[in-house]
Amino acid sequence: MIELVADSDEDLSVRTLAREIAAREQDVPLERATGEPYRNVYNALSQTHLSTLSDADVIIYDSERQTVAAGPNLAIALLLSNLNQAALRTLQNLEYVNPDESDS
Template identity: 50%
Template sequence: MHHALRAPRRRTAVQIMSGSEKATVAVRSLARQIAANENDVPTSQATGEPYRNVYNALSQTHLPTLAAAGIIIYDPKRQKVSAGANLDAASIIIEMTTPTVQLLFDEKEHATEDTIIGD
């Protein structure tokens, strides 16, 4: 399961699915929410190339990986996603590890800034 949760887009997809009141979510809706999050824009403005990139990556890579881990159920023909048996566990793992992951990225960013400033 940890491998399935390594990619930021997969983690975001799990968070969206965990917070969704709908039993089934369309891939296009999931892609639009992720594209909006990544580009810091409202969902209504998550269009064009950024949206297409997320949609394609979800359909071809991320959703099949999450489905293989039992986190979601992915229907590629209907382009629909629903909760899998391991969705709640994955959501808990993300909640527990996100602060640590963010701390590591923050430290790496500061180390890079220090190197650039020191040169």
């Protein structure tokens, strides 16, 4: 979600965000991001994520208009998100070596 807000030059509706996220999570085209997956994302955004990110000034959430805009801390949140994703990819690519096992 942070990337979607950062990539937008204008306010995004919660519906648009939910549809974009559901499409990415389900790996389907935007027009097929409907039904239960869409509703689950929409509800999670509305009930938890939007207020949490708004409280941290990552986004500006207008609950009356149901829109989201970039907040003052969006850039640092995007940086942290990118670093976290890179770290996870690195860890996934590392081969685990058990120190108790040896070839001797």
